Amino acid sequence: GAVVSQHPSWVICKSGTSVKIECRSLDFQATTMFWYRQFPKQSLMLMATSNEGSKATYEQGVEKDKFLINHASLTLSTLTVTSAHPEDSSFYICSARGQGGRDNSPLHFGNGTRLTVT
């Protein structure tokens, strides 16, 4: 079946540095990718929706200059947390929908990235 690979699975970085998280669709072309974050014992929060070749659509309250999303190809979207702070520590997960962007095409999840900022 379709697989979404998210890398790295965990990362520890120092405050002030930037971290890039990759989300790859391995055997299908993903026109739409979603980025979520989750705090402990809370539900997922949608951060942004990215469509290949266009700018990401950010949810209210999400700083687009801090969380840079690039969806340059049909198989890769990246989330860069710039100038990370301890409050950015969280679990980040991506999901991808297949080509055509049809709502009835399957949605696949990456395994997530645990970010810890010290």
Add this chain to the structure above:
Amino acid sequence: AQSVSQHNHHVILSEAASLELGCNYSYGGTVNLFWYVQYPGQHLQLLLKYFSGDPLVKGIKGFEAEFIKSKFSFNLRKPSVQWSDTAEYFCAVIRGSQGNLIFGKGTKLSVKP
């Protein structure tokens, strides 16, 4: 390997039929359990969650789920579905208090009016 299994890929029901979507996980110990729904054209929404306490959890829109520890299951139920329940449903598990969220592959529900 750690996994979350949703048994049904696609379920088709008529309105007013009862719904049960299966979810099993393969971890021992403490787990936190979630059901999410994605309606056409929208992003994921939380239906309900279980952390502790009463294993029968009630969520939004008339959905409920029962945590059966001995069966490693967290099945989603609704007594009477509506056409507006047509969506994709995802079961997810967190192992331990800080573990990562692992999703099942999802079940597409189509409700015929």
